[in-house]
Amino acid sequence: MTANWSGMKAKDVAAIVQETLRKKGIDSTVVGGSCVEIYSNSKYTSGDIDIVSEYSLEEIENALTGLNFKRKDKTRIFERKDCEYFLDFVQPPLAIGNAPVKQLSNIKTKNGIIKLLTPSDCVKDRLAAYFYWDDKQSMEQAILVAKTNTLDYKNIERWAKEELNLIKYKEFLKKIDENNGG
Amino acid sequence: MLKPLFGNDVVEKILFYLYYCKKAYASKLARIYGVRLNGIQQQLTRLEQGGVIVSILVGKTRLYELNPRYPFAKELLILLKKASEFLSEEYIEKYYMERKRPRQKGKPL
Numbered sequence: 001m002t003a004n005w006s007g008m009k010a011k012d013v014a015a016i017v018q019e020t021l022r023k024k025g026i027d028s029t030v031v032g033g034s035c036v037e038i039y040s041n042s043k044y045t046s047g048d049i050d051i052v053s054e055y056s057l058e059e060i061e062n063a064l065t066g067l068n069f070k071r072k073d074k075t076r077i078f079e080r081k082d083c084e085y086f087l088d089f090v091q092p093p094l095a096i097g098n099a100p101v102k103q104l105s106n107i108k109t110k111n112g113i114i115k116l117l118t119p120s121d122c123v124k125d126r127l128a129a130y131f132y133w134d135d136k137q138s139m140e141q142a143i144l145v146a147k148t149n150t151l152d153y154k155n156i157e158r159w160a161k162e163e164l165n166l167i168k169y170k171e172f173l174k175k176i177d178e179n180n181g182g
Numbered sequence: 183m184l185k186p187l188f189g190n191d192v193v194e195k196i197l198f199y200l201y202y203c204k205k206a207y208a209s210k211l212a213r214i215y216g217v218r219l220n221g222i223q224q225q226l227t228r229l230e231q232g233g234v235i236v237s238i239l240v241g242k243t244r245l246y247e248l249n250p251r252y253p254f255a256k257e258l259l260i261l262l263k264k265a266s267e268f269l270s271e272e273y274i275e276k277y278y279m280e281r282k283r284p285r286q287k288g289k290p291l
Contacts, residue, residue, distance in 0.1 A: 008253065045240055090233065091233040093230065095253035097251055098251075098253050098255055098257075128251055129251075132250045132251060
């Protein structure tokens, strides 16, 4: 594949990487800040692409050789010199908090299909960081996703309740309202 | 106690410390338990890469804590809580009951 990697967006990198893995029979899901980047049309940039796969890092390493992504030492990180994003193969399982992820999204691009968290799970993932560490950047990212995507608010609220963080979830709703001029 | 499960003593020590004291940095763990810093650092890295613990840089110190977003966080806490019931009071006193309240700089005690 003769792709121009420098200046490529997360969406393009994710699609090429996942398509390559798929051809080798390796299933994977994009998670974390990269989902925010994809759903917000790059209004936020994470600098890395977090991917969860049940397959071994050795199998992934072999599959990505053709793309010139090299594993950094013995870590879970893969880099390519001319690509501004590195790949972080996060430890499975695929989960939001302590619950397994049941539903995923697929986005078709010119470079292939990206399999990633749904916008609602992406928001939950960001809000979890706000709930646990009071990380305001994560709250901002959740708002970015909420502004441009349809969310299952009932589902997110139920989750926030289970996480015993309804108060912080209400802050999120208030901020969305303010962003919408409410 | 949990060595057969975790594979080594150091991981057990790290997890017990984080269970009781919430946060820790590598050199402190090495000092408290009297083990090699390198060994502690290796296991901290392994646990962090596995998502069991997370870290944050405070000044020049990397502070570690149990990852509340680890999918098995609740179950791990239950296991550590149960295992802690088998620790002697002397052991808990020795390793986990250090002073946590503030102390003014320069104060002798």
